[in-house]
Amino acid sequence: MNLIGLQDAAQIAGVSTTTIRNYIRDQRLKGYQKGNRLLVEREELISVFSPKLISVSLNPEKPRIIAIANQKGGVGKTTTAVALTTLLAQECPVLALDCDPQGNMTQAFGFDPDDQEQTLYNVLLDEVSIEQTLLRVGPPPNYLWLAPSNLDLADIWRRVAGRVGLESLLKTALTPLLARFKYIIMDCPPSLDLTTINCLVAASEVIVPVDMSIFSVRGMIKLQATMQEVRKVNPDLPPPKILACRTEHTTVSVSIEAGLRERLGNNIFSVAIPKTKDVQASQFSKQPLPLHSPRSKATQAYQSVIEEIRRG
Ligand SMILES: Nc1ncnc2c1ncn2[C@@H]1O[C@H](COP(=O)(O)OP(=O)(O)OP(=O)(O)O)[C@@H](O)[C@H]1O
Numbered sequence: 342m343n344l345i346g347l348q349d350a351a352q353i354a355g356v357s358t359t360t361i362r363n364y365i366r367d368q369r370l371k372g373y374q375k376g377n378r379l380l381v382e383r384e385e386l387i388s389v390f391s392p393k394l395i396s397v398s399l400n401p402e403k404p405r406i407i408a409i410a411n412q413k414g415g416v417g418k419t420t421t422a423v424a425l426t427t428l429l430a431q432e433c434p435v436l437a438l439d440c441d442p443q444g445n446m447t448q449a450f451g452f453d454p455d456d457q458e459q460t461l462y463n464v465l466l467d468e469v470s471i472e473q474t475l476l477r478v479g480p481p482p483n484y485l486w487l488a489p490s491n492l493d494l495a496d497i498w499r500r501v502a503g504r505v506g507l508e509s510l511l512k513t514a515l516t517p518l519l520a521r522f523k524y525i526i527m528d529c530p531p532s533l534d535l536t537t538i539n540c541l542v543a544a545s546e547v548i549v550p551v552d553m554s555i556f557s558v559r560g561m562i563k564l565q566a567t568m569q570e571v572r573k574v575n576p577d578l579p580p581p582k583i584l585a586c587r588t589e590h591t592t593v594s595v596s597i598e599a600g601l602r603e604r605l606g607n608n609i610f611s612v613a614i615p616k617t618k619d620v621q622a623s624q625f626s627k628q629p630l631p632l633h634s635p636r637s638k639a640t641q642a643y644q645s646v647i648e649e650i651r652r653g
C-alpha cells in the first residue's frame with residue numbers, strides 16, 4: 342500500500358488539505374492514522390479525485406473574475422456567460438460559476454440542477470469546499486469547470502443570517518481556486534440581492550448584458566448604484582462594460598443601441614449580439630451556443646467580445 346501525507350495528497354489531487362480532510366471525515370476517502378500523521382492511499386486518492394482533477398499548470402497571474410449581471414430578467418446573462426466560458430475554455434482553464442438558483446447555467450452545460458448534491462449553496466454554508474462541487478464540462482486539455490447551483494441557493498441568506506461578512510462569502514470560497522484558472526465567469530441571478538452583491542465583491546470586472554428595451558436600460562442604472570456601494574469593499578471594481586444583446590434591425594432596437602453607444606463611449610462593447618433562433622436551438626439541444634452553432638452570427642459576435650475582453 343502506497344500511503345502518502347495530506348500535503349502530497351492535496352498536491353496530487355489539486356485541492357486543499359482541508360478538502361482531503363473533509364473527504365476523510367465524510368468517509369469518501371479512507372484515512373490511515375500512523376502515530377500523529379494522517380495518511381491516505383495514493384491509488385484510492387487518484388480514483389476518488391480523477392473526475393475532478395484539474396490538469397492545468399498553476400496560473401501565476403491573478404485570474405480575471407467576471408460577473409455577468411443585470412437585475413432585469415431575461416436580458417441574456419446566462420446565454421452570454423455560457424458562450425464566453427465555452428469559447429474562453431478553448432484556450433485556457435476557465436471556471437463557470439452558476440450563481441443563480443434557477444440553475445440555468447448548470448442546465449445549459451447539460452446537467453440537471455436537481456441532481457446536484459453539492460452546489461454553491463453547500464459551499465456558502467461552509468459544508469464543502471468549492472473544489473468538491475466542480476463538474477468537468479469541456480474537453481481536454483484545458484477543460485471547463487462548472488460550480489453548479491439549484492433552487493437550494495434561494496434559501497442561503499436565511500440559513501447564514503447572523504454570520505459576519507456575508508457579502509464576502511463567495512470571494513473567500515474562491516480563494517483556493519485562484520491559482521488554477523485564468524478566467525472565472527459568474528452567471529448572476531436577476532436581482533440585486535446578497536447573491537449578486539457577493540458576485541460583485543468577488544469580481545475584478547462586470548459585464549452587463551442589456552436587451553434592447555427601455556426597462557433594461559433602467560436596470561443598468563440601478564446596478565451602477567449598487568456597484569458604487571460595493572466599491573466600499575471592492576474599491577478597484579472598474580465601471581461595468583455593457584453588452585448589447587438580442588439586437589434587431591427594428592427602429593426601436595437600432596435607436597436604443599445608438600443611444601447607449603452615445604452615452605457610454607468605451608464602456609460598451611463595440612460588437613453587439615444579434616437576435617437569432619440559434620440561441621433557442623442550442624438551449625433545446627442542451628449544448629452551449631458556440632458548440633451547437635459555431636458559425637452562428639451570435640457565436641461570431643461572442644468571439645469578438647472575447648477579443649475585446651483580452652485587449653482589456
Ligand atoms: N442573441 C439571442 N437571440 C435570441 N434569443 C436570445 C438571445 N440571447 C438570449 N436569448 C433568449 O432570451 C431568453 C433569456 O436569455 P437568458 O436566459 O440568457 O437571459 P438571462 O438574463 O440569463 O435570464 P434570467 O434573468 O432569467 O437569468 C432565453 O429564452 C434565450 O433563449
Ligand SMILES: [Mg+2]
Nearest residue numbers: 418419441445
Ligand atoms: Mg440567467
